[in-house]
Amino acid sequence: MDLTPHLLALVAPVGIGETLAPAGRLVRASSELGLRLTFEDARGDRVHVELAPLEDGARRAAETERFGVSYRSGGAESVPEARGLAICRAVAEVVARNEAAVLARLAEARGVGAGPRIREVQVTQLLEPADGFETLSPYVGCLIGCRFCYAQSRLASTRALLGLADVPWGSYVDVRVNAPAVLARELAARPVRAIKLCPIVSDPYQAVERRYRLTRACLEVLRDTPRAPPVMLATRSTDVLEDAALLASIPRAFVAFSVPTIDDAVRAHFEPRGAPIAARLEALGSLRSAGVRTCAVVQPPLPGSVDALADALAEVVGAVSVDVLRGEEGAAADFDDPRYAHARDPGWQRSRADAIRAALAARGVEAFDGEVPPRLYGEPDA
Ligand code: SF4
Numbered sequence: 528m529d530l531t532p533h534l535l536a537l538v539a540p541v542g543i544g545e546t547l548a549p550a551g552r553l554v555r556a557s558s559e560l561g562l563r564l565t566f567e568d569a570r571g572d573r574v575h576v577e578l579a580p581l582e583d584g585a586r587r588a589a590e591t592e593r594f595g596v597s598y599r600s601g602g603a604e605s606v607p608e609a610r611g612l613a614i615c616r617a618v619a620e621v622v623a624r625n626e627a628a629v630l631a632r633l634a635e636a637r638g639v640g641a642g643p644r645i646r647e648v649q650v651t652q653l654l655e656p657a658d659g660f661e662t663l664s665p666y667v668g669c670l671i672g673c674r675f676c677y678a679q680s681r682l683a684s685t686r687a688l689l690g691l692a693d694v695p696w697g698s699y700v701d702v703r704v705n706a707p708a709v710l711a712r713e714l715a716a717r718p719v720r721a722i723k724l725c726p727i728v729s730d731p732y733q734a735v736e737r738r739y740r741l742t743r744a745c746l747e748v749l750r751d752t753p754r755a756p757p758v759m760l761a762t763r764s765t766d767v768l769e770d771a772a773l774l775a776s777i778p779r780a781f782v783a784f785s786v787p788t789i790d791d792a793v794r795a796h797f798e799p800r801g802a803p804i805a806a807r808l809e810a811l812g813s814l815r816s817a818g819v820r821t822c823a824v825v826q827p828p829l830p831g832s833v834d835a836l837a838d839a840l841a842e843v844v845g846a847v848s849v850d851v852l853r854g855e856e857g858a859a860a861d862f863d864d865p866r867y868a869h870a871r872d873p874g875w876q877r878s879r880a881d882a883i884r885a886a887l888a889a890r891g892v893e894a895f896d897g898e899v900p901p902r903l904y905g906e907p908d909a
Pocket of ligand 1: 669670671672673674676677678727728729730763
């Protein structure tokens with residue numbers, strides 16, 4: 528079920544393109560990562576307003592009987608606190624008037640009991656604006672199920688609204704069966720700066736891709752689009768190799784593998800269902816040989832030899848995103864293990880990230896901040 532129409536019903540009569548003071552014009556409603564409304568003021572500055580069921584106990588800027596309301600900036604500038612609070616209160620006031628009726632309709636629509644853990648769903652929109660690019664997720668939920676994955680708590684509140692069973696992260700996935708058609712429609716309707724496949728809600732090559740091939744179909748849409756935008760695809764699965772030729776045929780495509788350590792015992796502890804480190808490095812080498820631009824992501828750095836990691840990465844990528852641990856999510860027990868407890872310390876994280884950056888620089892490999900390599904926006908390689 529697509530929750531977006533229910534989200535819009537929560538803020539009725541404010542619809543897309545209409546104004547809610549002091550937030551500004553409502554430009555987008557999305558339910559991919561929780562319930563999010565995006566408003567734009569007269570200067571073009573955007574603010575995201577997020578609704579979540581109150582049960583999760585988090586602090587909120589405003590509340591209704593059933594929802595907490597919070598805000599975050601939609602651009603580089605932060606939102607002044609007084610303005611953020613005023614916007615949340617205005618949204619909460621509208622939601623409070625609608626929530627009982629909307630939740631009743633939602634309960635009726637979803638029926639009794641939880642649906643299957645692999646659900647086929649239809650969506651009305653696919654591309655999700657992020658900071659300087661758009662995200663594209665043919666799947667929501669991930670069977671690889673890394674315990675530190677940032678998606679799990681945010682998706683949990685959406686699933687609670689849908690009345691779905693509270694099952695462990697890594698055991699469910701929504702399959703957006705009409706994703707390629709929606710993508711083609713969205714690309715035809717407006718220019719898109721760059722696209723990142725499956726950043727935080729799923730892995731594009733998790734096991735269900737072999738059955739549904741939606742990532743492949745979306746890549747084919749991108750390949751066939753006139754003036755295709757740059758594409759960045761991030762994965763922990765070597766199944767991406769099955770689409771190496773397709774990825775090489777997209778003019779500005781990067782493939783990134785997460786390589787947080789060179790030590791596969793450490794990988795097995797933190798990412799038991801992810802591909803072994805050696806297989807990831809080999810896949811990056813194969814992709815590069817097939818003409819695909821490659822990069823790697825080290826976030827968070829995990830224990831293991833820095834020099835061996837830098838040596839291995841220098842063989843197969845030209846750029847590496849390096850960042851520190853930003854929350855443990857469900858991996859607290861992994862870090863409680865005495866062998867790895869030191870790795871959760873912010874000081875250890877910072878110094879390890881600095882050491883990796885320095886080791887990469889010494890080998891002529893660019894280390895960058897953020898989610899996409901700066902060269903993504905450049906011209907295709909000759
Ligand atoms: S592979 Fe990515 S999306 Fe899937 S659980 Fe791990 S971190 Fe999350």
